Amino acid sequence: MTLAGNPLVGAVKWNTGFTISANRSKVLSLGELNKLEFRTTTGGGYNFSNSGRALMNLVVGHPLGEMTGYQTAGTWKESERETAAKFGQLPGDQKFVDQNNDGKIDTKDLTVIGQALPKFFFGWTNTVSYKNFDLNFLIQGSQGNDLFNGGNVRLQAPGEGTSSVLLDRWTPDHQDTDIPGFTNQSVRTAANLPTGNMIANLRNRTDNRLSRYVEDASYVRLKNITFAYSLPTGLVGPAIKKLRVYMSAANLVTLTKYKGYDPEASSFNNNDARAGIDFSNYPTAKTYTVGFDLTF
Numbered sequence: 461m462t463l464a465g466n467p468l469v470g471a472v473k474w475n476t477g478f479t480i481s482a483n484r485s486k487v488l489s490l491g492e493l494n495k496l497e498f499r500t501t502t503g504g505g506y507n508f509s510n511s512g513r514a515l516m517n518l519v520v521g522h523p524l525g526e527m528t529g530y531q532t533a534g535t536w537k538e539s540e541r542e543t544a545a546k547f548g549q550l551p552g553d554q555k556f557v558d559q560n561n562d563g564k565i566d567t568k569d570l571t572v573i574g575q576a577l578p579k580f581f582f583g584w585t586n587t588v589s590y591k592n593f594d595l596n597f598l599i600q601g602s603q604g605n606d607l608f609n610g611g612n613v614r615l616q617a618p619g620e621g622t623s624s625v626l627l628d629r630w631t632p633d634h635q636d637t638d639i640p641g642f643t644n645q646s647v648r649t650a651a652n653l654p655t656g657n658m659i660a661n662l663r664n665r666t667d668n669r670l671s672r673y674v675e676d677a678s679y680v681r682l683k684n685i686t687f688a689y690s691l692p693t694g695l696v697g698p699a700i701k702k703l704r705v706y707m708s709a710a711n712l713v714t715l716t717k718y719k720g721y722d723p724e725a726s727s728f729n730n731n732d733a734r735a736g737i738d739f740s741n742y743p744t745a746k747t748y749t750v751g752f753d754l755t756f
Contacts, residue, residue: 482580485524492718492720495519512567515608515632515669515737516576517588525577525736527608528570529669531557532721534638535630546650548659549649552630552641554670556662566658574674576736579604597685607677609720611740618642638672639754677736679716679723685709702755710747 464477490496497514517528536544538551547556559569583600612754615623616639628634630641662665688706716723722743726735 471590473587475590476586478582479578479584480582487518487520487522487524487575489700490518490520493520508744511666513669518728522572523575523577525575525605526572527574527606527669527674527736529573529671529674530565530569530667531571531573531664532670532672533557533636535640537635538648545651545653548653548655550643550648550653551632551635552643554640554665554672556659558619561622563661564658570669573669574606574608574672574736575604576607577605578602578678579591592690594688594690595690598683599680600683601678601680603678605677605736606674607718607720607723607725607736607738609673609718609721609738611674611738613665631731675720677716677718677723679714679718680732681711681715681724684711684713685712687733700754704753706749706751706756708749708751710749711744712746 461481462477462479464475466473466475468474496518497512498518499514499517515527515529517526518524519526531556533724536549536551536555541551544550544553544555546563547558549555556565556569557571559571562568581600581602583598585598586596588595605727612625615621616625618626618640625639628637629639632635637739658667662670686706686708688704690702690704714723720738721740722738724744725738725741
């Protein structure tokens with residue numbers, strides 16, 4: 461949908477246009493399959509390339525862009541030691557939601573943890589002019605889309621992580637946190653916990669499809685802005701019809717809750733079914749330009 465008009469038409473002229481678009485989808489058929497995995501080709505410890513561990517899938521009856529993984533619910537507290545032990549875990553370990561309440565965490569607890577496609581996109585264009593001055597700017601954004609912040613898989617990993625988030629990790633004196641604590645293997649062995657293959661995979665990061673890495677990537681961005689002045693024709697000589705001097709900037713301001721480099725980032729083509737994965741992609745650059753236009 462587009463709305464456009466000229467709110468001001470006097471000495472100050474203002475032309476504006478607002479566009480909003482939304483897309484809804486549903487997978488109707490995959491032939492003989494019920495689910496089609498979109499596995500990544502990257503390694504680097506992300507572990508999304510193994511069969512059965514794809515973060516992004518096409519599932520019959522579901523929309524495009526869904527992320528599948530394990531729902532996390534903070535960390536186990538000391539007061540929950542007995543309950544944690546039933547899941548093969550200790551206080552300070554990541555707590556996972558037992559979706560089917562069968563007393564264990566396995567592939568039956570996989571659920572939708574994010575949606576890569578926005579509820580809507582929008583753009584707002586404006587041109588304001590007064591005498592020989594003109595100002596043009598575009599504000600754009602999206603609402604309701606998630607990004608899997610893959611960089612945090614390594615940045616928050618015990619033993620190799622460098623993220624400042626690790627300073628907020630679980631300790632006996634700091635239990636109200638979503639960041640798991642560091643537990644020596646000797647302590648875990650001494651606890652004689654029941655073993656569970658999926659818990660081992662999740663704890664040892666051989667399966668990183670966790671909801672705590674999914675972030676709201678909605679954003680509003682001043683995509684570009686240009687301020688210009690056109691010199692009066694009497695000042696530029698008979699050979700030049702117009703001389704316009706301008707300053708412009710791109711991606712000047714971005715408002716978002718996303719903690720990665722760029723809410724528009726994607727490690728795959730935006731038309732790809734895996735567009736909601738961000739493996740620490742280089743952010744969209746801010747650019748500044750000064751120039752002039754000559755018309756003879």
